[in-house]
Amino acid sequence: MTTLQTSAAPHRRRSRWRRLGTELRKAPVSAWFGMLVIAAYIFIAIFAPWLAHYGEAQVISQPYQPWGGGFPLGTDQLGRDILSRLIYGARNTLGIAMATTLLSFTFGVLLGLVAALNAGWLDQLLSRAVDILMSIPSLIFALLLLAAFGSSVPNLIFILAVLDATRVFRLTRAVAANVVVMDYIEVARLRGESMAWLMRREILPNILPPLIAEFGLRFCFVFLSISALSFLGVGIQPPTADWGSMVRENAALISYSDVTPLLPAGAIALLTVSVNFVIDWFLHRTSGLRDER
Amino acid sequence: MTDVSDAGGGSVHTGGRRFLHPLLLTVLQRLGLGVVTLFMVSILIFTSIEALPGDFAEAMLGRSATRETVIAYRHQLGLDQPAVERYFSWIGGAVHGDFGMSLASRPQAVRTVTDIIGPRLYNTFFLAVMTASFAVPLALGLGMLTALYQNSFFDRAINALTLTTISVPEFFIAYILCYLVISKDNFSSSDFANSLPVWLADLGTWLTAAIPRLPTLAVVDASAPFFARVWDLLLPALTLTLVIVAHMMRMTRAVLVGLLASPYIEMAKLKGLSRARAVFHHALPNAWAPIATVVALNLAYLIVGVVVVEVVFVYPGIGQLMVDAVKSRDVPVVQACALIFAATYILLNLIADIIAIVTNPRLLYPR
Amino acid sequence: MSASVDTTLAARPRGAPLLEIADLHVEGYSEDRWHPIVRGVSLTLERGEILGLIGESGAGKSTLGLVAMGHAKPGCRIVSGSVSFDGMNLLAMKESQLRALRGSRIAYVAQSAAASFNPAHRLLHQTIETALTHGFASRRDAARNALEMYRKLRLPDAEEIGLRFPHQVSGGQLQRAMTAMAMECRPDLIIFDEPTTSLDVTTQVEVLASIRDIVREVARAMQMRCFCPPESSLGRRSR
Numbered sequence: 001m002t003t004l005q006t007s008a009a010p011h012r013r014r015s016r017w018r019r020l021g022t023e024l025r026k027a028p029v030s031a032w033f034g035m036l037v038i039a040a041y042i043f044i045a046i047f048a049p050w051l052a053h054y055g056e057a058q059v060i061s062q063p064y065q066p067w068g069g070g071f072p073l074g075t076d077q078l079g080r081d082i083l084s085r086l087i088y089g090a091r092n093t094l095g096i097a098m099a100t101t102l103l104s105f106t107f108g109v110l111l112g113l114v115a116a117l118n119a120g121w122l123d124q125l126l127s128r129a130v131d132i133l134m135s136i137p138s139l140i141f142a143l144l145l146l147a148a149f150g151s152s153v154p155n156l157i158f159i160l161a162v163l164d165a166t167r168v169f170r171l172t173r174a175v176a177a178n179v180v181v182m183d184y185i186e187v188a189r190l191r192g193e194s195m196a197w198l199m200r201r202e203i204l205p206n207i208l209p210p211l212i213a214e215f216g217l218r219f220c221f222v223f224l225s226i227s228a229l230s231f232l233g234v235g236i237q238p239p240t241a242d243w244g245s246m247v248r249e250n251a252a253l254i255s256y257s258d259v260t261p262l263l264p265a266g267a268i269a270l271l272t273v274s275v276n277f278v279i280d281w282f283l284h285r286t287s288g289l290r291d292e293r
Numbered sequence: 294m295t296d297v298s299d300a301g302g303g304s305v306h307t308g309g310r311r312f313l314h315p316l317l318l319t320v321l322q323r324l325g326l327g328v329v330t331l332f333m334v335s336i337l338i339f340t341s342i343e344a345l346p347g348d349f350a351e352a353m354l355g356r357s358a359t360r361e362t363v364i365a366y367r368h369q370l371g372l373d374q375p376a377v378e379r380y381f382s383w384i385g386g387a388v389h390g391d392f393g394m395s396l397a398s399r400p401q402a403v404r405t406v407t408d409i410i411g412p413r414l415y416n417t418f419f420l421a422v423m424t425a426s427f428a429v430p431l432a433l434g435l436g437m438l439t440a441l442y443q444n445s446f447f448d449r450a451i452n453a454l455t456l457t458t459i460s461v462p463e464f465f466i467a468y469i470l471c472y473l474v475i476s477k478d479n480f481s482s483s484d485f486a487n488s489l490p491v492w493l494a495d496l497g498t499w500l501t502a503a504i505p506r507l508p509t510l511a512v513v514d515a516s517a518p519f520f521a522r523v524w525d526l527l528l529p530a531l532t533l534t535l536v537i538v539a540h541m542m543r544m545t546r547a548v549l550v551g552l553l554a555s556p557y558i559e560m561a562k563l564k565g566l567s568r569a570r571a572v573f574h575h576a577l578p579n580a581w582a583p584i585a586t587v588v589a590l591n592l593a594y595l596i597v598g599v600v601v602v603e604v605v606f607v608y609p610g611i612g613q614l615m616v617d618a619v620k621s622r623d624v625p626v627v628q629a630c631a632l633i634f635a636a637t638y639i640l641l642n643l644i645a646d647i648i649a650i651v652t653n654p655r656l657l658y659p660r
Numbered sequence: 661m662s663a664s665v666d667t668t669l670a671a672r673p674r675g676a677p678l679l680e681i682a683d684l685h686v687e688g689y690s691e692d693r694w695h696p697i698v699r700g701v702s703l704t705l706e707r708g709e710i711l712g713l714i715g716e717s718g719a720g721k722s723t724l725g726l727v728a729m730g731h732a733k734p735g736c737r738i739v740s741g742s743v744s745f746d747g748m749n750l751l752a753m754k755e756s757q758l759r760a761l762r763g764s765r766i767a768y769v770a771q772s773a774a775a776s777f778n779p780a781h782r783l784l785h786q787t788i789e790t791a792l793t794h795g796f797a798s799r800r801d802a803a804r805n806a807l808e809m810y811r812k813l814r815l816p817d818a819e820e821i822g823l824r825f826p827h828q829v830s831g832g833q834l835q836r837a838m839t840a841m842a843m844e845c846r847p848d849l850i851i852f853d854e855p856t857t858s859l860d861v862t863t864q865v866e867v868l869a870s871i872r873d874i875v876r877e878v879a880r881a882m883q884m885r886c887f888c889p890p891e892s893s894l895g896r897r898s899r
Contacts, residue, residue: 132333135642136635139597140615147619147627148342224462228601231464232616247464251605254471262468269461276460554734556775563729563770564790564841565763578780654780654825 027281034277041090041271048091054081056088056241064253067260074260077249086264088241093268096157096236097223103161104222105215108168113199115169116176127173130166138163139225146234156235160225164218171214175207209286216279220272227268243268316656320647327643334635335387338628339380383628392629397621406629410611414633417603417610420526420533421595428534429541429588436545441572443550455539463598467532467605471509474528477502510607529606536598537591544587552576552583582649589645593638676747678849679705679728684741686723686732697723697736707848710875722771725851729766730758746848763790767842771854773834777826784822787841796845809840812877813870832863839871850875 027035044051054060058080065075073082115123133141145159179185180203188202229235230244238245243264250261374382386393392406439448458466507528517525552558553576561571600612607613611630618626650656686698698720705711713721723736730750732738743750745766750758762768767790770776777786787809788802797805803822810818813836826834835855842850855871856864 132330132337135330135334135639136337136631137593137597137638139600140631140634143600143615143619144338144627144631145341147622147624220460227462228464231462231601232604234616234619244462247468251468254468255475259472262465262472265462265465265468269457269465272460272462273457276456280456556770556772557778559733560768560770560776561778563726563731563762563768564793565759565761566789566793567759570793575778575781579778655827658825658828 023285030277031281034274034281037270037274038278041094041274044087045091045094048087052081052084052087054084056080056085057239058084073263076246077252082246082250082260082263085241085246086243086267089243089246089264090267092236092240092242093223093226093230093244094271096153097219097226100157100160100164100222100226101215101219103157104164104218105168105211107161107165109172109204109211111165112169112172113176113203114195115173116180116203117195117198119177119180123173126169130169133163133166134170139228142225142229143232143234146229151234151237153236153240156226156229160222164222168214168218171210172207175210176203179203179206209282213279213283213286216275216282220275224268224272315659316650319650319656323643323646323650327639331636331639334639335384335632336380338631338635339383340376342624342628387629387632393625395626396623406625409626410614410629410633413609413611413614416608417599417612419522420529420603420608420610421592421599423523423526424530424533424537424595425592427530428538431534432538432541432591433545433584433588435538435542437549439542440546440549440553451542455543458535458539459543463532463536463601464605466535467529467602470528470532471605474504474507474509477504477506526608529602529608532602532605533595533598537594540594541587541591544591545584548580548583548587549576552580555579578652581652585648585652586645589641592641596634596637677704678707678709678746679703680742680744681724681728682742684724684727684743685739686720686727686736687739688723688736690735694737696739698727700741705849722853725768725853728849728851729762729768731762760794763847764794764796764845765847766849766851767845767847769835769838769842769850769852769855772858773838774826774831774858776838777834779826782823782825783829783837787822787837787844790841791844794845802844806840806844809843809874810837812874813837813840814866815840831859832867835859835867836870839874843874 059078060081061071061075061079063075063077063079065071065079067074071081071083073086076082076085111126115126136144141163142159146155149155149159185198185202188198193202226235227242227244230242231248233245233248236242236245238249246264247261253260254262383393390407392410395404395406395409397404435451439451442448508525509528512525553572555576558571558576561575562568566575599610600616602608603610603612604616611633615627615630615634618630681704682702684698684701685696687694688697689695701720701724703711713724715721723733726733727738727743728745728750730743730745730753738751741751745761748761750761753761777783784803784806787806788799791797791802791805792799796802807818807822810821815821815833815836821829821833821837829837835858839855852871856867859867
């Protein structure tokens with residue numbers, strides 16, 4: 001609390017950037033580790049064509065070459081360079097996961113805000129519909145829809161986005177419902193503000209912290225789901241490089257005690273662990289709550 | 294019941310009896326809700342196939358098929374009947390366990406969906422029960438220990454370990470376990486070992502020798518004795534265990550930490566009660582409901598995890614069946630599998646809700 | 661914070677003071693720092709006295725009350741000073757020794773009875789728990805004693821109310837039940853922490869009257885935390 005000062009100098013608030021800087025400096029090792037890893041992945045994803053030596057579908061040699069020579073990580077079952085495919089895989093898998101999460105958030109947050117603001121029959125309808133949708137485990141429902149619609153990339157993005165939007169809807173509606181009962185919303189309504197204005201200017205800024213944390217968690221979940229579906233063979237289709245399918249394609253190597261198939265799986269694991277570390281730190285700083293998933 | 298009132302503005306109990314104890318009423322309501330949900334889910338499963346752009350029969354046969362073939366195929370699949378009729382014949386059969394014909398069925402080799410699913414369902418059930426019977430007590434125990442010894446080194450170590458386990462994909466854990474078992478034979482001769490200093494390589498060889506030779510491809514032999522089957526399934530069960538123990542333990546810990554912070558626990562301490570009594574006699578009775586919910590939710594993770602694990606270990610269960618059916622677009626099988634998975638999930642949630650209702654003193658002994 | 665003392669209840673306070681707090685400093689942890697909550701408080705309580713502590717919220721009354729039992733709330737720590745009960749230094753005692761004292765010789769009546777009763781157990785069970793765990797009486801005797809207390813505290817239908825769960829009784833009844841629970845072992849010192857804050861005004865007066873009557877009958881030292889005027893009518897003189 002600032003004490004009353006008799007001098008005329010006003011107390012200047014630290015700017016947002018300075019506060020962020022202080023926060024970062026106080027962050028634990030795990031959060032730093034997480035942020036560095038995430039930054040590295042984003043870098044690789046963006047600059048993939050310049051970083052990779054070969055194309056993602058380019059057959060350059062014999063299958064299953066050992067590490068070394070021109071291929072730092074060997075070749076896969078068709079003779080393509082694994083390192084290049086790993087790099088392109090970052091771009092593909094991350095890109096698709098990001099697109100899906102953004103889409104699911106757009107749906108989920110919009111509908112959640114509408115439901116919280118309306119609190120009438122629309123809210124009931126949406127909530128019941130979401131309850132029904134959530135009664136089927138995500139992966140199973142995704143499998144069902146992929147069987148019907150086929151496994152193209154747009155289908156994959158859309159299906160996972162819709163399924164994930166249900167979770168985002170629930171969270172948004174819950175936190176927005178707490179804000180909607182506040183007096184300043186009532187005042188704004190009486191002023192004649194439109195619903196869109198209310199959502200954007202009054203409610204949304206106040207529910208950002210849990211939404212940001214949820215974005216991170218949802219991204220991890222989507223990322224793992226896409227990898228799992230690709231691993232099962234019904235997600236991203238070859239020859240597109242994708243970590244999940246790379247694990248499946250090279251799985252035979254395990255029998256020869258070759259760790260190569262574990263590399264793409266490890267890449268997946270490393271990213272999700274890093275995002276979780278950062279989310280953990282973020283939640284700890286904003287609310288001290290955790291562990292309900 | 295007598296009328297009771299006190300000068301301090303207390304409660305007034307009315308006389309007379311109620312038709313149904315409120316507890317029974319709540320349980321019945323919940324059961325009803327479960328049934329309705331299952332019904333709605335079945336409609337959802339059915340219609341999500343219906344929403345296909347274009348015609349399913351055409352899509353299956355390809356563009357070059359003649360018009361007569363398409364019409365005949367459509368008739369064979371029953372697609373020429375109106376959707377509502379088809380839904381009711383499907384769900385009517387499902388209730389009796391008859392899910393119709395698989396699309397892989399041929400007149401010479403008739404394969405009903407039930408025939409295909411039956412033995413697979415049993416296999417998955419065996420694996421799931423085996424996993425749960427070990428994982429649930431382990432998770433609850435670890436959750437309790439970490440809640441009681443919050444912020445100790447033990448707690449933080451377990452927390453870091455479980456955070457890692459829940460973040461990684463199941464197939465990663467599965468393949469690491471496979472790798473470890475296979476290294477038993479191959480480690481000493483592998484490139485990796487040769488690149489290590491001799492003492493480290495020797496240590497590695499000694500460690501890998503200690504790993505039991507578990508089968509990495511689950512081979513299911515229906516005639517095999519019980520313990521042989523359990524041995525065959527150890528690796529898949531271990532993979533699943535690692536995944537769900539992590540989730541369950543974290544949630545249990547969160548529940549117990551919340552309960553231990555309750556005012557009546559502090560009051561127990563101020564009454565001079567020992568910590569053990571405070572935990573077991575005061576905290577635990579209030580924990581059944583949230584823990585039941587946690588367990589039910591995590592058994593739902595088990596359902597999903599089973600799909601990936603079965604594919605990795607080539608285990609002939611319903612998870613692998615569903616994946617194969619999706620790839621071959623055998624729609625009746627996919628629908629039936631989806632319905633079974635959904636029904637299991639709904640049932641687990643229902644059981645959790647009912648436990649929560651039945652252990653709640655407010656409902657057991659209403660005002 | 662000021663204190664008012666009523667010495668009219670005692671027969672004759674004799675010997676060493678029952679409770680002596682000297683130069684106590686307590687800190688609380690919030691926003692990544694330790695802040696002082698109690699700064700150099702000293703007080704003395706003789707047997708048979710009623711001591712009322714009056715102060716605004718946040719003044720540290722609850723903290724002080726808990727310290728008198730040798731207990732610091734999570735997030736608080738006792739920095740310096742001494743707390744002695746009947747000549748024993750509470751701050752130097754082991755947890756097991758403190759446990760022997762709590763409930764039996766020092767008892768605590770919390771601010772909210774609803775939050776201090778376990779929703780899963782019946783009232784009578786929780787009332788006699790202290791007597792049973794400290795081994796003071798058999799179950800039957802303890803139960804009989806508890807029912808006697810209920811009657812003295814003017815709880816209606818004493819036998820029946822003991823068999824109820826906390827959610828089945830009103831706030832005023834719960835507060836009285838908590839007082840009965842505290843007095844079960846006939847403690848030397850009872851600490852009341854804003855005992856009627858969560859009640860409406862009419863009930864407050866009732867509950868306070870019941871408390872005063874029973875204390876008069878049993879004549880213990882009572883350390884009271886008050887906030888509003890009705891409660892401070894129990895203690896008289898202000899310093």
